[in-house]
Amino acid sequence: MPNTEGGFFDAVTVQESLQEIQALQMEVLIFTSYAEYAPLSEHRRHIEVLKVLLEKQKNMYYRMALSKDPEAKEMMSEVEDHFRESGYKVEPGNGFAVFDKVKEDVVEGLEKLEKDLRSEDDGPGKFLF
Numbered sequence: 001m002p003n004t005e006g007g008f009f010d011a012v013t014v015q016e017s018l019q020e021i022q023a024l025q026m027e028v029l030i031f032t033s034y035a036e037y038a039p040l041s042e043h044r045r046h047i048e049v050l051k052v053l054l055e056k057q058k059n060m061y062y063r064m065a066l067s068k069d070p071e072a073k074e075m076m077s078e079v080e081d082h083f084r085e086s087g088y089k090v091e092p093g094n095g096f097a098v099f100d101k102v103k104e105d106v107v108e109g110l111e112k113l114e115k116d117l118r119s120e121d122d123g124p125g126k127f128l129f
Contacts, residue, residue, distance in 0.1 A: 008069035017060055024053040040114065047110045051103055058099035065093070 008014060031038070031046045038046075061079055064072040080090045083098045090098050 008067045008072040050106050054103045
């Protein structure tokens with residue numbers, strides 16, 4: 001049920017979800033600082049973090065789509081713009097499929113990395129997201 005007393009981003013559940021997303025984004029950012037030197041096992045874990053992050057972001061996007069709050073609609077547009085800037089096609093107000101496509105691309109990237117490396121003992125990866 002939408003929050004009728006304040007804006008979309010004032011709702012406690014939205015704030016909690018945003019904090020979870022922000023923590024996952026920070027984890028992704030930290031990994032990218034040493035990904036070039038990380039063993040394959042850490043890349044696999046990173047992919048799992050990315051999958052969780054994408055699901056949480058998709059859920060937030062869905063919540064924003066259901067909201068009538070102008071700030072939520074503006075944030076949806078910003079998310080869509082980010083996808084476009086990253087090379088994905090997005091119809092305005094309908095970015096749901098893009099989350100799945102990004103997840104697919106991430107998994108394909110891991111599969112490629114695993115093909116490039118025969119085992120974790122082969123050294124650091126070169127898989128950056």
